[in-house]
Amino acid sequence: xxIEIINGHIIDPKNNIDQAGxxxxxxxxxVGLMQAPAGFMADKSINAQxxxxxxxxxxxxxxxxxxxxxxxxxxxxxxxxxxxAGYTSLCIPPDxxxxxxxxxxxxxxxxxxxxxxxxxIYPIAALTQKLAGKDxxxxxxxxxxxCIAVSHAHEAIQDLLxxxxxxxxxxxxxxxxxxxxxxxxxxxxxxxxEGAIASQYGLPAVPVAAETIAxxxxxxxxxxxxxxxxxxxxxxxxxxxxxxxxxxxxxxxxADVAMHQLHLADDDMQPYDSHFHVMPPLxxxxxxxxxxxxxxxxxxxxISSDHQPHDIDAKLGAFPETEPGISSLETVLPLxxxxxxxxxxxxxxxxxxxxxxxxxxxxxNTGHLTIGCAADICIFDPNKSWEINQETWRxxxxxxxxxxxxxxxxxxxxxxxxxxIYSDNS
Amino acid sequence: xxxxxxxxxxxxxxxxxxLVELIAQRKMTDPIIIGIHTGGVWVAKKIHEHLxxxxxxxxxxxxxxxxxxxxxxxHPKVKKSELPFTLEGRxxxxxxxxxxTGRTIRAALNEIFDYGRPNQVILAVLIxxxxxxxxxxxxxxxxxxxxxxxxRIKLTGPEPLGTVIELIK
Amino acid sequence: xxxxxxxxxxxxxxxxxxxxxxxxxxxxxxxILDTAESFADVSEKNIKKFPLLRGKTIVNLFFENSTRTxxxxxxxxxxxxxxxxxxxxxxxxxxxxxxxxxxxRNMEAMQxxxxxxxxxxxxxxxxxxxHTAPHINVINAGDGQHEHPTQAMLDMFTIRRVKKxxxxxxxxxxxxxxxxxxxxxQILALRLLGAEEVRVIAPKTLLPTHVEDLGVSVYYDMNAxxxxxxxxxxxxLQKERMNSALLPSESEYFRCYGLSExxxxxxxxxxxxxxxxxxxxxxxxxxxxxxxxxSVILQQVSNGIAIRMAVLSMTMNGNRGTE
Numbered sequence: 012x013x014i015e016i017i018n019g020h021i022i023d024p025k026n027n028i029d030q031a032g033x034x035x036x037x038x039x040x041x042v043g044l045m046q047a048p049a050g051f052m053a054d055k056s057i058n059a060q061x062x063x064x065x066x067x068x069x070x071x072x073x074x075x076x077x078x079x080x081x082x083x084x085x086x087x088x089x090x091x092x093x094x095x096a097g098y099t100s101l102c103i104p105p106d107x108x109x110x111x112x113x114x115x116x117x118x119x120x121x122x123x124x125x126x127x128x129x130x131x132i133y134p135i136a137a138l139t140q141k142l143a144g145k146d147x148x149x150x151x152x153x154x155x156x157x158c159i160a161v162s163h164a165h166e167a168i169q170d171l172l173x174x175x176x177x178x179x180x181x182x183x184x185x186x187x188x189x190x191x192x193x194x195x196x197x198x199x200x201x202x203x204x205e206g207a208i209a210s211q212y213g214l215p216a217v218p219v220a221a222e223t224i225a226x227x228x229x230x231x232x233x234x235x236x237x238x239x240x241x242x243x244x245x246x247x248x249x250x251x252x253x254x255x256x257x258x259x260x261x262x263x264x265x266a267d268v269a270m271h272q273l274h275l276a277d278d279d280m281q282p283y284d285s286h287f288h289v290m291p292p293l294x295x296x297x298x299x300x301x302x303x304x305x306x307x308x309x310x311x312x313x314i315s316s317d318h319q320p321h322d323i324d325a326k327l328g329a330f331p332e333t334e335p336g337i338s339s340l341e342t343v344l345p346l347x348x349x350x351x352x353x354x355x356x357x358x359x360x361x362x363x364x365x366x367x368x369x370x371x372x373x374x375x376n377t378g379h380l381t382i383g384c385a386a387d388i389c390i391f392d393p394n395k396s397w398e399i400n401q402e403t404w405r406x407x408x409x410x411x412x413x414x415x416x417x418x419x420x421x422x423x424x425x426x427x428x429x430x431x432i433y434s435d436n437s
Numbered sequence: 438x439x440x441x442x443x444x445x446x447x448x449x450x451x452x453x454x455x456l457v458e459l460i461a462q463r464k465m466t467d468p469i470i471i472g473i474h475t476g477g478v479w480v481a482k483k484i485h486e487h488l489x490x491x492x493x494x495x496x497x498x499x500x501x502x503x504x505x506x507x508x509x510x511x512h513p514k515v516k517k518s519e520l521p522f523t524l525e526g527r528x529x530x531x532x533x534x535x536x537x538t539g540r541t542i543r544a545a546l547n548e549i550f551d552y553g554r555p556n557q558v559i560l561a562v563l564i565x566x567x568x569x570x571x572x573x574x575x576x577x578x579x580x581x582x583x584x585x586x587x588x589r590i591k592l593t594g595p596e597p598l599g600t601v602i603e604l605i606k
Numbered sequence: 607x608x609x610x611x612x613x614x615x616x617x618x619x620x621x622x623x624x625x626x627x628x629x630x631x632x633x634x635x636x637x638i639l640d641t642a643e644s645f646a647d648v649s650e651k652n653i654k655k656f657p658l659l660r661g662k663t664i665v666n667l668f669f670e671n672s673t674r675t676x677x678x679x680x681x682x683x684x685x686x687x688x689x690x691x692x693x694x695x696x697x698x699x700x701x702x703x704x705x706x707x708x709x710x711r712n713m714e715a716m717q718x719x720x721x722x723x724x725x726x727x728x729x730x731x732x733x734x735x736x737h738t739a740p741h742i743n744v745i746n747a748g749d750g751q752h753e754h755p756t757q758a759m760l761d762m763f764t765i766r767r768v769k770k771x772x773x774x775x776x777x778x779x780x781x782x783x784x785x786x787x788x789x790x791x792q793i794l795a796l797r798l799l800g801a802e803e804v805r806v807i808a809p810k811t812l813l814p815t816h817v818e819d820l821g822v823s824v825y826y827d828m829n830a831x832x833x834x835x836x837x838x839x840x841x842x843l844q845k846e847r848m849n850s851a852l853l854p855s856e857s858e859y860f861r862c863y864g865l866s867e868x869x870x871x872x873x874x875x876x877x878x879x880x881x882x883x884x885x886x887x888x889x890x891x892x893x894x895x896x897x898x899x900x901s902v903i904l905q906q907v908s909n910g911i912a913i914r915m916a917v918l919s920m921t922m923n924g925n926r927g928t929e
Contacts, residue, residue: 207816211628213728213752213787216815283729327737328706329727331750501644501656510620510923515644547657 012054013037014429015047019059019390023066024363025379034064036386039429044382055431057424059390065362066378067099067387067425069369071189071267071315072243073340075101075132078119079108084320084407086120089340090129092406093318094433096340097389097422100370100377101129104189105137106164112137112148114156121157131387131427133159133373135189138177144168147177151184159373162189165244165290169195171228178229178238187373191244192225193291202331204246204294208277215331217292219247226250230257230264239263241372243315246272246291248301255310265372266310268302269317270346271337273355275299275412285326285333286412289317303355306364313368314347316340320408338408341399345418348393358393386429395421440582440590445598448563448579453487455577456530456561463557465528471495473545474516476534476592480563483598484532495520502544518548525553534592536562536578539571546573564600566590613735615924622924623735623744624917626753627794635798639763641916645685646909658919659688662719666692667709667734668747669725674883675747675757678907679722682914691718706730707737714739720922721745728752728787743921748787757882758791760913762799764906765837768878772796778805778831778873779822780863781841781890782812788882789841790820797821807831807863811852828863832872839880840865840890856889865891870900878902 014036021032021044028044035043035051042048075089093101103120105111111120111134124132136153138161140146150161161181168174181188201217203209209216226242230253233240242254245268257264271289276296280287287293305311319336326333347361356364366389370378377387397403398417425433460468469492472481478496485494498516503509521527531545542560549555561577566584584590584602593599614629616622621634645656664683666676676692683690695709704712706725713721720743723731728750735744748754762772769775777796783789783806796804797820806817807825818824825831832838847853860866865879879891879901887893896903 205815207819210814210816211790211820213750213790215728215751218815283732324705327733329725329730329733329749331727331729332706498644501658506658507923511641511920515641517644517647551655 012429013052014055014057014386014426014431015051015053016057016059016064016388016390016424019062019064021064021380022359022362023380024359025066025367026381028380029359034380034386034388036388036426036429039386041380041382041384041386044380057390059423061394062390062392062423063358064388064390066366066380067389067427068097068343068365069100069373069375069378070098070318070340071102071241071313071369071372072104072269073098073101073316073318074106074320074336075103076320077107077123078116083322083325086123086129086132087127088405088407089318089320090124090127090132091433092340094129094425094427095405095422097344097391097425098340099387099389099425099427099432100131100133100375102133102135102159102373104164105135105162106142106166110137110142111135111153111158112140112142114149114152117153117156117158129427129432131377133157133375135159136161136186138163138181138188139168139173142166144170144173147180150181150186154184154186158186159375160187160189160241162243163191165191165193167193167195167198167225171232174229175232175236178232178236178240182236182238188238188240189243190229190240192222192229192242192250193244194221194225197221197224202288202290202292202335204277204292204298206277206295208280212282219249219294219298222247222291223249223253226253230262233257233262233264240265242266244269244291244317245302245311246294247298248304251301251305251310254305255308258310265312266305267313267315267369267372268306268311269339270314270343271317271339271412272302273299273306273314273350274346283330284412285328285330286337286410286414288326288330288333288335289337290335303350307355312364312372314343314364315369316343318406319410320406321410323409326410336410337412338406338410340406341404342411342413342418344391344422345420348420386426388424388426389422390424391420391422393420395419397421440584441602443564443580443600445600449483449487452561452563452577452579453484456484457488459559459576460530463528463559465530465557465559467492468528468530469495469521469524470530470532471497471520471545471549473531473533473541474498476594477532479592479594479598480534481532484561497545497548499541499544499548502548504540504544520552523553524549524555526556527553529555529558531558531560533560533562534564535590536560536565536575537568537589539569539573542573543571563592564590613732620924621917621920623731624755624921625731625735625744625746627755627758627791627798628753630798632798632800635759635762635795638759638913638916638920639766641920642759642763642909642912645915646912655685655687657687659683659686659922662688662922663717664688664690664720664722664918665713665718666690666747667695667713667721667723668693669695669723669730670748672724672747675724678910679745679747679914682911682918685911686915686918688918706733710734710738714742718742720918722747724748726750743924745917745921750787751785751790752787753791753794754787755791756910756914756917757788758795759917760906760910761792761839761880761882762795763909763913764880764902765878767905767909768902769836772799772801775801775837776803776805776835777801777837777839778807778825778835779839779841780807780828780831780865782843782847783808783817783841784812784814785844785847786841792839793820793822805831805835809853809862812847828869829872832869835873836877837880838865838870838873838877839882842882842884843886843890860889864889865895867892867894867898870895880906883907
């Protein structure tokens with residue numbers, strides 16, 4: 012299949028491309044940029060007039076809810092949502108049911124991915140068996156089976172000795188640890204940021220220290236264990252400072268932040284609206300600004316979706332008893348464009364945070380438009396206005412605080428390994 | 438005297454004469470005068486004074502006994518009812534300014550009976566007007582009038598007492 | 607999502623649900639106090655009833671145990687001639703049981719008119735008010751650590767009856783502010799009604815973060831905090847607090863934060879002593895103070911019925927204006 016994408020504006024941060032041009036694809040790979048290779052005859056032509064053509068997005072944390080929680084969402088529905096949102100690679104955290112702690116589960120996931128015609132799903136292995144925080148998982152076997160990294164999802168590891176040994180073992184097999192810092196005792200079953208808003212609404216609260224202390228514990232173990240660590244699930248300005256210090260002292264540390272943490276703070280919460288219930292919680296405006304600064308300065312390397320679709324019942328109840336998480340894949344692009352609009356970063360930098368940076372962290376050869384490499388491409392219209400509603404939303408999880416809001420920026424085509432996996436038929 | 442210009446002293450004279458007669462006829466002993474807020478209290482005060490009633494004047498606010506609570510809801514300013522602890526076996530003279538549908542008196546009777554079982558109750562009103570909706574009628578009146586459709590008559594006061602006819606909104 | 611004030615009031619600005627002091631304004635609070643005045647002398651009547659809510663069914667939905675609050679709501683409802691149904695719904699953290707929404711729907715199917723809700727989670731009453739059928743009114747009898755508005759109103763009623771007005775008044779609230787929904791409601795009500803100063807007196811472990819944002823002055827030292835105070839509100843200390851590393855012991859608590867006769871002397875001579883109950887004698891308050899001439903604790907209890915009668919009758923017809 013020969014595909015040409017013409018008249019678009021190409022932005023490829025890795026190769027420093029930011030100009031009008033065309034892309035030529037053949038047998039799943041990019042065979043020409045700006046100029047068609049000799050004798051190229053397109054079977055399909057995509058007119059990207061007025062649109063941006065960039066590498067497909069890569070997410071470090073997408074919960075497709077399968078295996079085990081298909082009442083919330085399915086791999087099919089969420090990969091379709093991902094495709095419509097410009098994503099060509101997804102990482103699945105290990106807190107599925109069963110947990111990704113055996114090669115059999117990895118195979119199961121890969122089977123399902125194949126059936127959904129969405130390759131490039133990367134399972135993340137559990138650091139400990141059953142994510143119980145006690146026994147190491149068979150990280151080598153899991154890596155062989157196809158896991159791209161290890162993590163402990165949102166479960167805090169209580170026993171620091173276990174954490175140290177797990178990090179050493181992961182390092183042994185050259186596995187990246189994706190770590191969400193959260194100290195369990197200090198978190199004390201909280202559901203909101205410990206601040207004026209939580210005090211006002213009487214919500215059990217999580218202090219900033221619960222994140223920063225866990226972060227420091229892990230950072231201190233990095234040098235000891237030589238483990239590469241990518242920090243995820245950050246919510247406060249202080250964490251940005253700590254990561255900066257770690258990077259400056261030469262430690263192998265990277266970090267991402269969930270898109271919603273860059274846009275929402277605790278005072279944006281509608282009282283008791285469970286759509287704003289996330290973990291880590293939305294913190295103060297000061298923290299949000301700190302995270303933005305972290306992104307601008309490159310201390311935080313990239314942005315993830317932290318996609319967590321939920322069934323309706325999960326969000327129906329008194330705030331503290333609802334399940335945290337936002338269904339977020341489809342708002343990543345328009346929210347990224349809002350940050351470009353507010354001059355947090357340029358369009359090129361914004362796109363980099365979604366493709367070249369995550370690819371680099373994961374060590375996968377995608378997230379760029381290079382001749383000879385896989386054609387993972389996203390084409391979007393930065394000016395298209397649309398409203399989030401039943402018609403436009405593809406994820407089975409409708410749990411987003413942006414429901415009903417007007418968004419600007421929409422994907423028109425997504426190609427994965429040269430195959431068109433989404434098109435808006437316009 | 439026309440409807441537009443009722444002479445208050447004339448009304449009181451007629452009412453009191455009628456009342457004195459009925460009190461004797463019914464052989465009422467140590468009667469208690471109960472005035473219904475707000476206009477009925479003004480009238481009751483004067484009657485209490487003119488007739489030299491010994492028992493202290495009692496006041497009734499019927500807001501909590503109105504039958505239109507589900508349509509209108511809580512009245513913002515409820516005045517206090519001031520009644521003796523019990524009305525068991527007592528003779529009562531219930532007084533209001535204007536008698537119209539009869540619902541106010543029904544509510545007042547309900548409230549009075551919550552304070553005990555009176556021996557008898559007679560009703561005296563300064564002005565009776567047409568439009569009764571409940572089978573209750575005053576025993577003594579100052580005057581009986583008919584009003585044009587859509588109008589009502591109100592007692593103004595407390596000093597001096599007067600009447601005003603207005604359109605019902 | 608509806609803002610709290612829009613949820614509680616109908617289009618005419620009248621009370622439709624009573625969920626929190628937050629979102630209400632001074633005039634409405636005053637109206638509640640005035641309405642309660644009218645009900646306050648009901649116990650002096652021969653027959654202690656008004657027919658206002660006859661034919662209406664009020665359900666006390668208590669997801670958290672309470673004998674006292676439930677009893678006063680039951681009494682308030684019966685004195686208004688309503689039919690009352692009290693449900694004690696046990697919730698355990700581990701068992702899933704019936705969801706909150708299902709419980710409400712089942713009750714609605716029995717044609718009820720009003721829910722009085724007490725729940726261990728903040729925002730529960732708010733959630734119920736949002737999801738219940740439009741003709742049903744919701745009263746918050748305490749939600750988690752958020753608010754207990756009827757308790758605050760009966761406290762305001764008690765203060766107003768004794769002190770006549772709120773201007774110039776200095777009020778100190780002493781004890782476990784962190785876990786107290788009563789304290790939150792009291793602070794909001796006192797500020798709205800125009801109290802001169804509201805103080806919170808507690809150890810740091812028992813104060814919420816950013817408590818100053820609620821508009822209070824903070825004191826760790828009770829001796830300093832009680833100077834010039836006109837009203838002393840003592841909060842109940844739950845025994846569990848000693849087991850959660852919040853306090854060392856009851857005796858240390860009493861020494862620092864208990865109200866003894868001696869400490870009471872620091873406050874103004876005419877100061878009144880209040881307590882939402884039930885009292886832990888010898889822990890928050892000395893018996894002689896609780897039973898002493900400055901204590902209005904028992905008045906609080908009887909005022910509780912009048913206030914609840916006021917709130918029940920004011921909200922019962924608050925649905926008009928929403929159609």
